[in-house]
Amino acid sequence: MGNILSLPEGVFHWPGHFDAENQVELLEYIREKVAISPLFTPKMPKTGKEMSVRMTNFGEFGWVTDKENGYRYQEKHPATGKPWPDIPQRLHDLWERFSGYSKPPQACLVNFYSDGAKMGLHQDRDEQDFEAPVLSVSLGNDCQFRIGGTTRGGKTQSFRLMSGDVMMLSGPSRLAFHGVDRIYPNTSDLLKSGGRINLTLRRVA
DSSP: OOBOTTOOTTEEEETTOSOHHHHHHHHHHHHHHHTTSOOBOOBOTTTOOBOSEEEEEEESOEEEOOTTTOSEEESBOTTTOOBOOOOOHHHHHHHHHHSOOSSOOOEEEEEEEOTTOOEEEEOOOOSSOTTSOEEEEEEESEEEEEEOOSSTTSOOEEEEEOTTOEEEEOGGGTTOOEEEEEEETTSOSSSTTOOEEEEEEEOOO
16 A cells, blocks of 8 residues: 555555646645635644744644644634635545545645744644544645654654655554654745645544
C-alpha cells in the first residue's frame, strides 16, 4: 500500500499523487473558499504566542486554538462566526481510496506556511477516534517533514514532501510526533508568492 520508503509502520507516502492540473484545481477551490472563510493565525494555549502558520478549515468541524480555550474543534470560523466551507469532493474521494475507514472525514485543516514558517513536533490527538487516520495533501513549495514515535524525545527521521504528495498517519503511527522543519523556497511555481499549503483530513468524532 503506497510507497513506504522505510518509514515507520502506519506511515504512508504517495509522491506526486495529484498531477499539476489537479493541484491547480485544488488551489482554485481553496482561494474561492478562503475569500469567505479567511486565514487566521492560531495562538498557543496559555501563552497566546502566535504560530508561524496561518490557517482555515473546511468541513463540519474546524480545528482552532487560542490562549483562552486551547486546542479544540468547533463548527464556526472564530472571526466570521460562519460555518466552515464544505470539503471538496476530490478530497472525499482521496479519503475513500486511501484511508481504509468507513466514515467520511469531518474536518480538513488548511495550513498555509510562508517560506519562513515551520511546525514543531506534535501529536494530532484532539480527535475522539484514533482509529481513523490523518490524511494530508501538500501543495506549493517542498518541505522537510519530520516523524518520530508516539513518545516525545525519541528517534526521528525526516523526508521531503513535494507539491501533489499525499501522506497518511495510521495504525501504530496515528499518534506519532511529527512536524515541519523547514520550507524550501522556489521549489514549486504553484503558489505565485511562494510558501506551502497543507490540507489535512481528519475524522473528529
